[in-house]
Amino acid sequence: MCDWEGWSFHHLHYDIYEGEGEKVHIANNLLGGFLTRADFISKIAFGKHAVLGEQPNLQIEGVWFVRGPKELPDHFVKDHPSMEYYKTRLLDPRNNKDDDKLIREFLGGKEGDMMNGMKCQTLKWFK
Numbered sequence: 001m002c003d004w005e006g007w008s009f010h011h012l013h014y015d016i017y018e019g020e021g022e023k024v025h026i027a028n029n030l031l032g033g034f035l036t037r038a039d040f041i042s043k044i045a046f047g048k049h050a051v052l053g054e055q056p057n058l059q060i061e062g063v064w065f066v067r068g069p070k071e072l073p074d075h076f077v078k079d080h081p082s083m084e085y086y087k088t089r090l091l092d093p094r095n096n097k098d099d100d101k102l103i104r105e106f107l108g109g110k111e112g113d114m115m116n117g118m119k120c121q122t123l124k125w126f127k
Helices: 024-037 074-079 097-108
Strands: 007-014 045-052 059-067 086-091 118-126
Touching: 007 097, 024 045, 024 059, 024 118, 045 097, 059 097, 059 118, 086 097
Parallel strands: none
Antiparallel strands: 007 059, 007 086, 045 059, 045 118
16 A cells, blocks of 8 residues: 555665774764754655664664655755765565565564664664
8 A cells, every 4th residue: 555656665774984883872873963964854754763783783774765766865865964874775565575574674663673683772763
């Protein structure tokens, strides 16, 4: 019951630098800053972003539901000051069971759950 021509799912993965994934509070600051600076796209996107894994090997990832069939909007990619540090991937939950599982883990999960094979330390909605 989704408009697959009008909306798409995307996985965002922060390319973490040395030292940034060592402490939860540092990763949380990176996550919070990214979401705060993404506020301008909230009318056409929502999702969950998380700090995953264990110290000192934390990761920052998110699953977003975005207006548009294939790509993240140009103005989001160009105007968000941290997007250059993110790897993005279009998810295909209709044809890829792993993508479907990832979306369900993020959107239905809570802190402490396993997401993308890692324990979720912090989980924040973006809406």
